[in-house]
Amino acid sequence: MSSSAIGLCWFRQDLRVTDNLALTRALQQHDRVLCLYVHENLNDPDPPASCWWQQRAVQDLADQLHGHLLYRTGDIQHNLQQIVAAYAVGAVYWNRLYDPVSIARDTKLKAWFSEQSVQVHSFPGQLLFEPWQLLKRDGTPYRVFTPFYRACLAQGLPGDVVPMPDLSRLVPVTDARAQIEQDSLTAAWTQSFRDQWAPRRQAGQDRLAAFIARDMPVYHQARDIPATGQVSHLAPYLHSGQLSVREVIAAVCDRPGADAFVRQLIWREFAHYVLYHWPHTLDQPMDGRYSHFPWRTDPTALQAWQRGQTGIPLVDAGMRELWQTGYLHNRLRMIVASLLCKHLLIDWRVGAAWFMYTLFDADLANNTMGWQWVAGSGVDAAPYFRIFNPVSQGKRFDPDGAYVRRWVPELAALPDRWIQQPWAAPAELLAAHDIQLGCDYPRPVVELAAGRQAALAAWEQMKTSAVLV
Ligand SMILES: Cc1cc2nc3c(=O)[nH]c(=O)nc-3n(C[C@H](O)[C@H](O)[C@H](O)COP(=O)(O)OP(=O)(O)OC[C@H]3O[C@@H](n4cnc5c(N)ncnc54)[C@H](O)[C@@H]3O)c2cc1C
Structure with missing residues (x-):
């Protein structure tokens, strides 16, 4: 039976009207349904790339709802309090999220709604x-x-798949599409995304x-x-x-x-x-021994990695693709992550944070598992001693160097044999192609064999420290 009280459908990571159980149920239960999206982190002075995507996806959602999307920015609870009071909301509907940050927030909100005698209905959707x-x-x-x-x-x-519901009973709201457009991030580095993604x-x-x-x-x-x-x-x-x-x-x-x-x-x-x-794995190793891992702090190497200037072509190609497109191929995610937390011995959490900043698909669950898998500390992870060698990975998965040539054009003229390891190329060949290492392209930030040995030694040290505790 349909209720005359307003049902509030709160969109989060479910920016669609088809196969959206929360929206469909709200429309089944209420004569009128108010649709809401709250952009919480809009004032972030240096927003991650995924904000660019999310903001446009919200605009698209507003289109799917024929403009009937109440769009708010700022603190979620504060906004919900105002909206519940202003619209006489009887029940709230949302699709569940499962990461510890969302669960903590939703649990707190549920308690608050209950105090206000507002029902909460949550659904599977993700x-x-x-x-x-x-x-x-x-x-x-x-x-x-x-x-x-x-x-x-x-x-x-x-x-x-739950079909698209009849949207004729949505509560009309002032069309926020212009506002969403205005709030859309204009940081210079997002320019390059525009042509590549819709x-x-x-x-x-x-x-x-x-x-x-x-x-x-x-x-x-x-x-x-x-x-x-x-x-x-x-x-x-x-x-x-x-x-x-x-x-x-x-x-x-x-x-x-x-x-x-x-x-x-x-x-x-x-x-x-x-x-x-295992919610603690968001920032703690699943394998407790890794709490004793002797991570290094090396801002210069970290910056070279972030900017695609490590002097290791396949890694640099990946990191440049990531920065310029907000995307990185899975094989490259593994290779660049491995270089950071094995050859360079930089904490996987530092790399995970960079991915969360630069990826459009930045996802707490997938990113955490990916990084812990590469670092060797996660559930069902690759063992630490399996260390990706970016040169052999390049020979195997980019044999003609096409991927490296696209993203590291300064090396494009090198023959296939040297494209993955310019430091090993004969000096006269580099000179013939006008490439001066350390000038036109960096020398490697780490010598790969030595980096591998250092990683294995750190692993042994961790195992000893973990036993001694
Ligand atoms: C270090 C590291 C960090 C990662 N960070 C993220 C992240 O922040 N967000 C993210 O969505 N994925 C992440 N992944 C997983 C994977 O790399 C991406 O999902 C995939 O590359 C996305 O490209 P695609 O959609 O073209 O994938 P496809 O190969 O077309 O796969 C289809 C879908 O399957 C899922 N998928 C594929 N591979 C994986 C995987 N290994 N783990 C979990 N799901 C997977 C994704 O949803 C993907 O869209 C990470 C992997 C690693 C190794």
Whole structure:
């Protein structure tokens, strides 16, 4: 039965009207529904790249709602208090988030709503399964990916998509699209994003359709080759919730190449699951021994890494792509992360923070798991002694140097043999191509063999310190 009190639908990381259970249920339960988005961090003087995406995605959401989106900025609780009072809200609807920061905030808000006699209804929307739904036989959560993956498949992947509801009963509000546009970030470094990405739901759907038709059949082989770009590039759409993971599963299932792709979507699921069950892993190592790791502080090396000036071409190519496009191919995420926390011995949390600042798909769960995996401290992680060598990775995954040539043009003229390791090229060859190392392109910030030995020694030191405690 429909209530005459207003239902408030609070959008967060679910910026779509299709397959949005909170919105659909609110419209089923209430004669009138008010849609809300609150941009909390708008006053950040140095906002992360993902804010650029989020702001445009909110604008797109306002379009999907025909402008009927109440848009607010600033403190969430303060805004909710005002809105509940001003609109006589009877119940609030949202789709759940599972990271510890969101859970703490939502728990506090629920208590406050309850004091105001406002009901709260929350729904699944971000994942395929609720994190408490899948447990081992002994009732504890999975720590290893493959059994978790099998458990997901055994459960049956939900591919049901909730259709777009009738939006005619939305509470009309002053159209905020001009305001959202005005608030959209104009930092100079975001200029380069504009031509490359369209943060609109329709663009995400088009990308998904093109990926299914063209790249998914070869995804299992091509997903490791950064130069060809045969991956979906859907991460920012999934992170903002412009596309739901259920919609993606429904679209890909039974199509050629789906298995390998679905496996990656289940890695996403696993990352959120792990962070839900072990919230301390947001900034603490899952493997407690790593609390004793002798991390180094080296601002010069860190800056060289951030700016793509390490003198190691594949790493520099990745870091430049990240800075200029807000995206980085998964293989490169692993390679650049490995150089930072192994060869350079810089704490994975420092690298994770840089990714959170520069990635459009910056996602607490996926990013934390990715970094802990590379550092060796995470759940089901790569062992520390497995250290990526960027030169052999380049020879294997960028054999003709196409990826390096695109992002490190100062080396483009070098033959394939030397493109991944210009420091090893004969001096006369470098001179013939007008390349002076240390001038046109940096010398390596770390000698790779020595960096590897230092990393292994630090690992031994950590193990000894952990035993002694
Ligand atoms: C150090 C490190 C940091 C990372 N940080 C993030 C992050 O902040 N946000 C983020 O979304 N992903 C992160 N990843 C995971 C992965 O690199 C990206 O999801 C992927 O590269 C996004 O590109 P795509 O959409 O083209 O991926 P595709 O290969 O097309 O994969 C499809 C989708 O599957 C999911 N997925 C794929 N690989 C992984 C993975 N290893 N872990 C979790 N989910 C995965 C993503 O949602 C992705 O969009 C990180 C990985 C590493 C190693």
